[in-house]
Amino acid sequence: MSRIPRNSVAVIGGGGNVGAAIAFSLIAKSVPAEVLIVDVAEKAAKGQALDISDASFMMPGTCRQATFQEAGQSDVIIITAGARQQPGEPRSNLIDRNYKIIKSIMDSLKPIKSTAKILVVSNPVDVLTDIAQKVSGLPREQVIGSGTYLDSGRLRNALSNITGVSPTSIHAYMLGEHGDNQFTGWSSARIGGHPLLEHPKMHDIELDSIYTGIQRKAYEIIDAKGSTYYGIGICAATIAEALLNNTSQVFPVTNYIEKYGCYMSWPAAIGSDGVEQSFDVKLNDEEAKKLETAVHAIREACEKYE
Known part of the structure; x- marks a missing residue:
């Protein structure tokens, strides 16, 4: 056999x-x-x-x-x-x-x-x-x-260190573009069904410093060892596993969002058929503007290859 x-x-x-x-x-x-x-x-x-x-x-x-x-x-x-x-x-x-x-x-x-x-x-x-x-x-x-899955993992690790809650129980995403125009979806972030920002250990935290740390981490790794590969390795393998095993897990992956007319990094359920469904994410006005910037940048680049 x-x-x-x-x-x-x-x-x-x-x-x-x-x-x-x-x-x-x-x-x-x-x-x-x-x-x-x-x-x-x-x-x-x-x-x-x-x-x-x-x-x-x-x-x-x-x-x-x-x-x-x-x-x-x-x-x-x-x-x-x-x-x-x-x-x-x-x-x-x-x-x-x-x-x-x-x-x-x-x-x-x-x-x-x-x-x-x-x-x-x-x-x-x-x-x-x-x-x-x-x-x-x-x-x-x-x-x-692979979208912002790795970036979101870095975010959840950082939030775990602050709150003392397992990263797997923190629902928070980096969104938009995997790159300079990504942003943190603070409005939609949750722990145990409650808004993340209402957690007592988050009250005095400078949110921009968390974002900056996530943005700089890849550069820090590259400066120290030349390239990053273990983090994205496990992320890509996990997505592939969801595709093969039809798990319908939700990941912030690059998928086509009809509403915005482009591929972008956004939460979607992944199964044996690929993207099974994508989700609306609650954004405040500031986050919505950042999303517009990300969408514009992606669409402008993609239009060259129509």
Whole structure:
């Protein structure tokens, strides 16, 4: 009897740190799937696959190197490949370079399985998710991005340290754009059904300092070790697990919001069909203005690739 699981998750760019962290997280989380490592750098992909497969002997998942054609027939396709923004480089240049990379990847994957779900992790994730959907031809609900899930995790960790409540019991999100225009949804934040800001330990807290700490954390990690990958690794693996296991969990992921006419980082329930439903989030006037700014920035960037 073959040990190869029925479901498969392909990690495009799996030879790099982010892709490898996602692949390893899938195995370590005991996700019962065949994890396929795909990369134009075939030697790196082979090495990561061999190393991660050593960790799978006591787990239900397996890991191996694969081709782009095999990846196109996977149940979940995770895109981590992309160009990094260079010091002083305009964001528009980064999008142009990543557009070419995403298009090349999608062409290499074709024919893409009609029921496949694509999860984009590459940045700028909101814009690249829009591009991936257009190029792949898959329905919008089947193409999502990692969005502000990691940012929201950082927020919940910070709030846990203040309130003494587990991060998993704090419902608070970073919203809008995964980038400079993201904002904290303080109006909708809750602990145990009560407004977060009414918690006694939040009364004297400077909210802007929490936001600033979250914004700076990635830069602090990059300055210290060159790149971030463990945090996004576990986040992407958790989203993939929800797609495979039809958990209907709510994550602040990049998904298409009809009301605003664009992909953006917003809470949505994720299941085997992709985005099952997205949710209205209570915002005050200041937060609503920040959302408008984020939407404008995303739409302006996406319109170039219509």
